Amino acid sequence: MYHPARILSFDLDETLWPCREVIARAESALHGWLDRHYPRITAEFDVAAMRAVRVRMADDRPDLAADLTALRAAALHWHVERAGYPPEVTEAAMEVFLAERNRVTPFEEVPEVLERLGAHYPLVAVTNGNADISRTPLAGIFDLALSAADVGAQKPDPAMFRAVCRELGVPASNLLHVGDDPVRDVQAARDFGAQAVWVNRDGAPWPEELVEAHHELTSLHGLPALLLGKPA
Incomplete structure (x- = not known):
């Protein structure tokens, strides 16, 4: 020293x-929740496709580079808006994701x-x-x-x-x-x-x-x- x-x-x-499996589980849980409650989103986008949208948004929104929660929320809002659901769905969806994301071992x-x-x-x-x-x-x-x-x-x-x-x-x-x-x-x-x-x-x-x-x-x-x- x-x-x-x-x-x-x-x-x-x-x-x-360990993190990789936590993120994968959280994204899967979010997709399952959307499929049950807001299926117009999941009818068009599987987990990988939703991830691709978020990656593209990260390229387009450098202002969100330091805030992964804000980036994920912005991507979810894009899906919610595209599918014609009310904007408050974004906040509920984020809570589903974050609850799983913080369930670490x-x-x-x-x-x-x-x-x-x-x-x-x-x-x-x-x-x-x-x-x-x-x-x-x-x-x-x-x-x-x-x-x-x-x-x-x-x-x-x-x-x-x-x-x-x-x-x-x-x-x-x-x-x-x-x-x-x-x-x-x-x-x-x-x-x-x-x-x-x-x-x-x-x-x-x-x-x-x-x-x-x-x-x-x-x-x-x-x-x-x-x-x-x-x-x-």
């Missing part, structure tokens, strides 16, 4: 819980490790996505939660880390960030002047063109030993 960590920030998706070591570290450090949840930590099984563990929508930019833009340091009154050198993505987490944190831990659960090779993380772990199990000198 170049400086003692005073604040710990954590990426969410694929760092604290943390990796087995995560709750205990976070509870242990939380006794010694302020913990901050940071995400490019639209998970709401207060609606997940990890509610109540974090002292602060920030999303790209909150700060107006996605990692690797430094806006999120800058907001963390401003909110908690620490310099970048006293922030340690933990995440799974070499660019959006590790490189972004290092470029900001923070310390970075790469959680490499799948044993992936480190991209040769990037400066390595300060530490690499296969799970959060190693964090207490790294930070507190105590095994998990």
Whole structure:
């Protein structure tokens, strides 16, 4: 460690819980709900086709790039309007999606490790996505939660880390960030002047063109030993 960590920030998706299957399940649940209640939408668009509409909208609406909830709501509104349903359907549909999107299952070591570290450090949840930590099984563990929508930019833009340091009154050198993505987490944190831990659960090779993380772990199990000198 170049400086003692005073604040710990954590990426969410694929760092604290698996995400890909969560999104797939949430999109399937939303489509099923629409099929039961607003079938004119699903008669024309399956899950993949709805996803394609959202991708096209992301290209057309760069103003929504940092807010995945707003982007998804805008795409749903397009479907609702096209099918001739009232606009309030969009809000109800979004709640169906978000309820499933936040029904995550943390990796087995995560709750205990976070509870242990939380006794010694302020913990901050940071995400490019639209998970709401207060609606997940990890509610109540974090002292602060920030999303790209909150700060107006996605990692690797430094806006999120800058907001963390401003909110908690620490310099970048006293922030340690933990995440799974070499660019959006590790490189972004290092470029900001923070310390970075790469959680490499799948044993992936480190991209040769990037400066390595300060530490690499296969799970959060190693964090207490790294930070507190105590095994998990």
